[in-house]
Amino acid sequence: MSSSESSEQKQYFSTELLSWYRRHKRDLPWRRSRNPYHIWVSEIMLQQTRVDTVIPYFNRFMDKFPTVAALAEAPEDEVLKAWEGLGYYSRARNLQSAVREVQERYGGVVPDTKEEVASLKGVGPYTTGAILSIAYNKPEPAVDGNVMRVLSRYFLIEDDIMKGSTRVSMEKLAQELIPEGAAGDFNQGLMELGALVCTPKSPSCLTCPVMAHCAGRAAGMEESLPVKTKAKPPRPERRYAVVIEGAAEHAGRVLIRQRPAEGLLARLWELPHAAVPTAPAAAEARGEGGDPAAAHAALAAHLAGDGLGLGPVGWLMQAEHTFSHIRWEMDVYTGRLEEASALLLPVPLPPHYRWVNREEMEQYAFPNVFLRILNAYFGR
Structure with a gap:
């Protein structure tokens, strides 16, 4: 392709995409203002999460934390509870940490320079470009997976x-395409095209505003692009979990505990659970009804580390949860704590354990898998 043809292809793309976006853009709550805080929160929520899922979370989050100051001053537990169900909780922690920095260093005003925005915790090149272009209309690219897919197809780019x-x-190319004075709308148009038209599978080429000059479609490669090395599948990890039912003054409640301050799902609340031993007898295929004897042995040994004894267990359900690198396959049981002695003295709980009923669950943030289990248990 000659330089003049390349220039024409780029000009056509920028003009037609911008026009299409302004006619067809979705009415999304974070698009109703240029508030950089709103845009920032929405972009963090949208990472690896569908728009339809994010909308109610965004609205509730803004009701609860309407300003930088409100989020900066909020207890972390409240922030995690508002994030509950979105997953990838490090996003919420990093967001609050960065917002506190904005409150302290910039008087609660999200900065408008690339260097300052990019220095905030959890803000990578894409989010930096999104904030600067959408909120401040600065000609910065915002390149995510949707954008790379669109550019790969339109310009027939076969790089991984x-x-x-x-x-x-891709960032260099995207920056060259931004029309003067329209960075925010153009970048959102790129994202919109990838989300609605130039989709990963079965792209809707006939309704695409830039189909006429799409090199990928002309070459019959619209469905094979972009080139993308496959990530390793998550490693399966079997676990036993237990819903420990309260007795006496704790009747109607179950036992939960808080995870450590660092690592996977840090400081969130969960049910006690333990890895399935690797002995051949415990490595059989999962089946309805599980293996109560093996589960009791593993869970009792696990809880003994916290000074708690576990009585007999009974089957409840199976549950699964996939992280980016592992997949928990859980056999879930019910059970009760063993009393401290024959006098049936109450068992003192370690400080990171709590008894809760269904209503009291609202005070604690849980990973999705434990929410599903608890809702199934209380809904029986």
Whole structure:
């Protein structure tokens, strides 16, 4: 392709995409203002999460934390509870940490320079570009997976989008395409095209505003692009979990505990659970009804580390949860704590354990898998 043809292809793309976006853009709550805090929160929520899922979370989050100051001053437990169900909780922690920095260093005003925004915790190149272009209309690219897919197809780019060098070249290309004075709308148009038209599978080419000059479609490669190295599938990990039912003054409640301050799902609340031993007898295929004897042995040994004894267990359900690198496959049981002695003295709980009923659950933030289990248990 000659330089003049390349220039024409780029000009056509920018003009037609911008026009299409302004006619067809979705009415999303974070698009109703140029408030950089709103845009920032929405972009963090949208990472690896569908728009339809994010909308109610965003609205509730803004009701609860309407300003930088409100989020900066909120207890972390409240923030995590508002985030409950969105997953990837480090996003919420990083967001609050960065918001506190904005409150302290910039008087609660989200900065408008690339260097300052990019220095905030949890804010990578894409989010930096999104905030600067959408909130401040600065000609900065915002390149995510949707954008790389669109550019790969339209310009017939066969480089692996999982490589850092490809992202850098895509950012350079995207910046060249931004029309003067329309950075925010153009970048949102790119995202919108990838989300609604130039989708990963079965792209809707006939309704695409830039189909006429799409090199990928002309080459019959619209469905094979972009080139993307497959990530390793999550490693399966079997676990036993137990809903420990309260007795006497704790009747109607179940026992939960808080995870450590660091690591996976840090400081969230969960049910006691333990990895399935690797002995051949415990490695059989999962089946309805489980293996109560093996589960009791593993869970009792696990709880003994916290000074708690576990009585007999009974089957409840199976549950699964997939993280980016592992997949928990859980056999879930019910059970009760053993009393401290024959006098039936109450068992003192370690400080990171709590007894809760269904209503009291609202005070604690749980990962999705434990929410599903608890809701199933209380809904029986």
